Structure formats: structure tokens, C-alpha cells
Amino acid sequence: MQGVERGDRELLDAEALVGHLVPAGSMFAFLAGHRRNLFPDGEFEDLFPSGKGRPSIPASVMASILVLQTLHDLSDRETAEAARCDLRWKVATGMALDDKGFDPSTLVYWRKRLATSGRPHRINDAVRTVVEETGILRGRRKRAVDSTILADAVATQDxxxxxxxxxxxxxxxxxxxxxxxxxxxxxxxxxxxxxxxxxxxxxxxxxxxxxxxxxxxxxxxxxxxxxxxxxxxxxxxxxxxxxxxxxxxxxxxxxxxxxxxxxARKVAPDRVVSTVDPDARHTRKSPENRRDGYRAHVAAEPETGIVTDEKVTTAAGTENSDPAVAEEFLDAEDGKRAWYGDSAYGTGDLRGGIDDAGHEAVIKPKPLRAPVEGGFTVDDFTVDDFTVDDFTVDDFTVDEQAGTVTCPNDITRPISRTRVATFGALCRACSLRAQCTTSKTGRKIVLHPRDDLLRQARRDWADKPELRESYRTFRPNVERVISQIASRGGRRLKLRYLGTGKNNAWLKRRTAALNLRNLIGRGLTHTAGAWTLAT
Structure with a gap:
């Protein structure tokens, strides 16, 4: 059966005796005063449908412990020890000074109950409700997206x-x-x-x-x-x-x-790295940074640092790529937004989704690669970071209305139904061939279905300095959020659970704890039945 907190205090109540030792404005002090408002018993009743048996640890206490555990990156055994021996934890959770705490397996039991329930992420949902009631995001129309690699909890197996x-x-x-x-x-x-x-x-x-x-x-x-x-x-x-x-x-x-x-003399694209955790994968954030684990995706409001959405995926597969998950974040938002992302998010599919939804993309375009170094690209200009290089001869020009592509030598070819323009044999006698292609069969231009958006994005990046300034101002802020999620005390976190589902639940609790800490720093309090901020 579900346990509830008693209204009266015990003789050795930690908050009454040593509560003054806990710094005001800390997570511990906040939970001591507001845990029952944040995690009311009624929100957890479905986890204990039977009215018989030994009462559980009160939901407000256990939810607070799970938040503290995730925030401080502790194992179950370390968490149980902190709840038994650390005065701050006893104050935060309403325990008595002589309370012996609980067995570490209790945490496994609660996580399993939450995972198999109809609302497995209710701790995160509770903090989202607080965010909404405070109005901290009201009128803020910017969202920045990014991802990071989190090391898995197992050793890579040969x-x-x-x-x-x-x-x-x-x-x-x-x-x-x-x-x-x-x-x-x-x-x-x-x-x-x-x-x-x-x-x-x-x-x-x-x-x-x-x-x-x-x-x-x-x-x-x-x-x-x-x-x-x-x-x-x-x-x-x-x-x-x-x-x-x-x-x-x-x-x-x-x-x-x-x-x-x-x-095999090569690595399989979607290689399982451990039979202990079959969801873990080889991945890399950059050519030099190869790691094994999972990918954590985040969307945040860049001016406040509030995380608005998050998801852990396996670290391989197009369905788990940065732009694919960003589209899911896009679908979850109501109202027009400006989406900020680095060039990894600059795909035609994501730009198309943003455009179709009526949002704005403030995303750095992917750099164009010419088949010949210094040669012609698919655009009629090139973008080098924040500057435009001028060429005496224009590169390829695409006319979507006419359905044609014109090359630098003023040869025009039709765009096929599969979005390909083939120049083939016309390249043999071309005086510009050395600057255009090394292919024996001539140049072939493959266009994305949303090539118009990709091309316009590159033009806007070159022609609108205010767009680049906005990107420089707001996009980097999400990196601070990513750092808070993926590290603690200068140490890179290592996941403690097996499988995408359990690690995604961990990320939900982690972002909930970080959002709550963010709000506490802004003076979060509960008065007259409502959540408000001092600033």
C-alpha cells in the first residue's frame, strides 16, 4: 500500500534540529519546504493500487531522493548511504536523525514501478508543470538543439x-x-x-x-x-x-x-559492442572523438537554459540522428519558434519540417564540398564560414520552375524525377572540366527534394549578418546545458543503466533536476497554491 508523510514531526526531526545548517536556496532546503507540493501523494496513487500490506516510503520522499540521486550522480548504494548518514538529505526528505534509511534495492523497486506505469516520467512532468506555472518561458520563442555522447555502463567486448x-x-x-x-x-x-x-x-x-x-x-x-x-x-x-x-x-x-x-577487416555500421547491453553502439561526435555509448539529444530555451525536451537514443542509425530527433522536438512544440542548431542540423529534411510548421531555422548551413579542390560546387556562390568568396565564373545554377540545372560553362540539363541532373558526355570537351569533376563519366548533380531551402539558407547566411549574429548570440548557450547534463564537478558522467529505455528515464530525471535547480536559483517558491519566481 502507499505510504504517506505524517503531518506531525518526530522527536528527532532533522529539519527541526539541524535545518538551519542547510544553506538557504539550495536544492536540499527547497525540497525540505516544498517536496509535498512538488510531488503530491495523489500523483503516485496508481503505483500502489492495493490498500493492503506494508506502507511504502512516501512518494514525496522517494521522488525527492530520485531527484537528488540523479543530480549528484550517485549509485543506489551511495544514495542509500547518503539518505542514512547525510544531514542535508535527512532535512530534504523529512527524515529523523536516527532514521536508518532504506535498502538500495528500494530504488530499483521504485524505478521499475515507474517504468511499467502509464506515466513513467511523472517526476519530469511535475517539474514541467512548475516551469509552465512560473511563466518563465512565456513569450520566449527560441529553441536551441544539440546532442552529446554518453558513455555506456559496460565494457566494450571484442x-x-x-x-x-x-x-x-x-x-x-x-x-x-x-x-x-x-x-x-x-x-x-x-x-x-x-x-x-x-x-x-x-x-x-x-x-x-x-x-x-x-x-x-x-x-x-x-x-x-x-x-x-x-x-x-x-x-x-x-x-x-x-x-x-x-x-x-x-x-x-x-x-x-x-x-x-x-x-572482419571493417566495422559494421550498426555494430553491437556488448552482449550485456545490446543497445550500446560505436559512435563519434567528430572524426577524432570516437566513443561507445548512447546519444543524448536536448532542446532548450537558450536565454534561460530551461530544457524543454530530451531523449536518449542509440548512437547509430539515421532515425537516431541529430536532425531526426530534432524533428520530434519540433512536433512537440506549440506556436511559432526560432530553432537554433549547428551545421549537423542543417539537413533538407529538418529545414523542410521547420518550414512546413511555420517556424524559423537559424541553423548554420552545411559546408559545400567540391569534387575538385577549389573547383565548382552545386551553388552559384560558396560560403566560407561568415564570408562569401566571389568567383569570376558562376557555379551550377538550379532553376526549379524550369526543372533544369545550368553548369558554369552555360550548359543546361533537365532534372530527372529522382532529382538528378546528368551532364555525362557533355563534360568531355568542356574547357572547365578540370575545375569541375574527376569522374570519367562526367559531372552528375544530385539534388535534395528541399534543395530550394538548402540553397536559400546558404544565401541568407551570406547576405544577412543579423542572422549570423543571432546564431552567435543564442546557439552556443545550449552547450552549457549539454555540459551540465553530461558532467558533474568537471567529471564526465558515465551511464549507470542498461538499455535505451532506462537511460532515457535517467535523462528525464536529470533534466528535471537541472531545471528545478535553475528555477530555485531564480527564487522558486510555492505560495497561495501557485508556483512563482522571485526574479
Whole structure:
């Protein structure tokens, strides 16, 4: 049954005895005075439908603890210890000085209850309600978007470790798999989690082991192919098939039918990096910054730093790209907005979505790349950062109304139904060919369906200094928000949970805590039944 906070104080009530030691204006002091207004019991009643049994920890107390845990980036054990021993936590949560606290598993229990409920992000929703009531975003029509990579909670596994782990997972989760493993898998003793003992300095020994493990995986998948599976068992078998296929390729001189395999000489585009957390992925924020983990996407109001939307996704796949998630943020907003983003968000699809919704895009255009260094681009001018380079000969000119593209040598070609203009053989005798293309078949121009918006964006960036000034003023502010989300005390955070769902829930709590801290710094209080700000 649901527990509720008592109206009267205990003899050793921490707030009464040592509350004066907690700094005014801190998160601890705010929760001490307003946790029941922020997280009323009625908002959590559905988590405990039964009126029988031992009362739970009051919702206002546990919600406050989850906010503090996420804000301070503590493990469950560290959180339980803080609630038991830290006077600030006792004041914030209304505990008595001699309260022994709770077992760390209680936090797992509450997160699971929230995750399986109809409103899994109600802590975030409660803070959003406060933001709305204060009116801090009223009349503010700017939104800045950005993303960051968050390291996953597991170690990246090599191919051999993944194959062994995936087969052991099938053994645990698929009914009848143990018998099939004993029957068809001969390359390793899969009752042991450690790596096989071979001469790892011997390439032949390593290749023989890889071949044996891949053959075992393929044989086990084939043996269980006709078995009707569902849930975890179905996923375990699918994961084994994926792991066996993503990192292995036929050995040199083999087509794979002879059972000879080797570790692939390239990385699969959507490679699973760990069977412990199959959602984690290889990714990179830049060519030099390669990491494993998840991508956290954020939309924020740049002048106040209030986060208006957030989402954790896997770090690979076009559906999880920066512009794709930004379109989701766009759809969630009411009213006209100006959207700020760096060149990663400068795609035709996102610009089209912004334009169709009647919003404004203040997004740095993606730089144009010429096939020949210093040669002609698809535009009739080029943009170099914030300046325009003038050319004596115009580059390609697109006429959407006529459906044509004209090259620098004044040759015009039609745009096909697939948005391609092919110059082909016309390039052979062209005097400007050396400045245009190195292709033997001539220049081909592929246009995005929203090429008009892309082209106009590059023109506006060059012709409107006020647009660039607005970008410089407001877009960088979201980087501060990203820094607050992804780090604490100068230390880069590492995710503590497995899977996209749990890590997305963590991000929702994290942004809720940061928004609440932001509001507290502006004098947030609850008076006469309403949330107000001092500034």
C-alpha cells in the first residue's frame, strides 16, 4: 500500500534540529519546504493500487531522493548511504536523525514501478508543470538543439568475448538450448565465461578459434531455427545471429562454406559492442572523438537554459540522428519558434519540417564540398564560414520552375524525377572540366527534394549578418546545458543503466533536476497554491 508523510514531526526531526545548517536556496532546503507540493501523494496513487500490506516510503520522499540521486550522480548504494548518514538529505526528505534509511534495492523497486506505469516520467512532468506555472518561458520563442555522447555502463567486448557471451546467453534463456549446445558446439567449453586458452600471439591459432566460434554460433542458430520462441528467448537467439554476422567474414580464399572465418577487416555500421547491453553502439561526435555509448539529444530555451525536451537514443542509425530527433522536438512544440542548431542540423529534411510548421531555422548551413579542390560546387556562390568568396565564373545554377540545372560553362540539363541532373558526355570537351569533376563519366548533380531551402539558407547566411549574429548570440548557450547534463564537478558522467529505455528515464530525471535547480536559483517558491519566481 502507499505510504504517506505524517503531518506531525518526530522527536528527532532533522529539519527541526539541524535545518538551519542547510544553506538557504539550495536544492536540499527547497525540497525540505516544498517536496509535498512538488510531488503530491495523489500523483503516485496508481503505483500502489492495493490498500493492503506494508506502507511504502512516501512518494514525496522517494521522488525527492530520485531527484537528488540523479543530480549528484550517485549509485543506489551511495544514495542509500547518503539518505542514512547525510544531514542535508535527512532535512530534504523529512527524515529523523536516527532514521536508518532504506535498502538500495528500494530504488530499483521504485524505478521499475515507474517504468511499467502509464506515466513513467511523472517526476519530469511535475517539474514541467512548475516551469509552465512560473511563466518563465512565456513569450520566449527560441529553441536551441544539440546532442552529446554518453558513455555506456559496460565494457566494450571484442568479437571472441561477444560470441562466447551470446552462446551462453542462449544457453540461459532458450528452453532446450543446453542440449543443442552440447550436440553441435565443439569449439569451446561454454560453461566457462573466460576466454579460451590459446597462444594469442599466433595468428593461426586466433583464426582457428574465430572459425570454431563462428561455426558453433551458426550451427546453434540453425539447430534452433524451427523452435517457437518469444520474449527474452527470441531476442537471445537473434542476438547470437547478429553477433556471428557483424564481425566475421570468410577467410582469405574462402567463401565461408568450408568453415574458415576471420574477424572482419571493417566495422559494421550498426555494430553491437556488448552482449550485456545490446543497445550500446560505436559512435563519434567528430572524426577524432570516437566513443561507445548512447546519444543524448536536448532542446532548450537558450536565454534561460530551461530544457524543454530530451531523449536518449542509440548512437547509430539515421532515425537516431541529430536532425531526426530534432524533428520530434519540433512536433512537440506549440506556436511559432526560432530553432537554433549547428551545421549537423542543417539537413533538407529538418529545414523542410521547420518550414512546413511555420517556424524559423537559424541553423548554420552545411559546408559545400567540391569534387575538385577549389573547383565548382552545386551553388552559384560558396560560403566560407561568415564570408562569401566571389568567383569570376558562376557555379551550377538550379532553376526549379524550369526543372533544369545550368553548369558554369552555360550548359543546361533537365532534372530527372529522382532529382538528378546528368551532364555525362557533355563534360568531355568542356574547357572547365578540370575545375569541375574527376569522374570519367562526367559531372552528375544530385539534388535534395528541399534543395530550394538548402540553397536559400546558404544565401541568407551570406547576405544577412543579423542572422549570423543571432546564431552567435543564442546557439552556443545550449552547450552549457549539454555540459551540465553530461558532467558533474568537471567529471564526465558515465551511464549507470542498461538499455535505451532506462537511460532515457535517467535523462528525464536529470533534466528535471537541472531545471528545478535553475528555477530555485531564480527564487522558486510555492505560495497561495501557485508556483512563482522571485526574479
Amino acid at each position: 568479437t571472441i568475448t561477444q560470441l562466447i557471451s551470446a552462446i551462453r546467453r542462449v544457453d540461459r534463456q532458450v528452453p532446450g538450448a543446453a542440449g543443442q549446445i552440447a550436440k553441435v558446439c565443439t569449439g569451446h567449453d561454454y560453461s566457462r565465461p573466460d576466454k579460451p586458452r590459446i597462444d594469442w600471439d599466433d595468428p593461426a591459432a586466433r583464426d582457428a578459434l574465430v572459425s570454431a566460434l563462428v561455426n558453433d554460433a551458426n550451427a546453434l542458430v540453425a539447430a534452433l531455427a524451427d523452435t517457437e520462441l518469444e520474449g527474452d528467448a527470441e531476442f537471445a537467439l537473434a542476438l547470437l545471429a547478429l553477433v556471428a554476422g557483424q564481425d566475421a567474414e570468410p577467410a582469405e580464399g574462402s567463401d565461408g562454406t568450408d568453415g574458415r572465418w576471420r574477424i
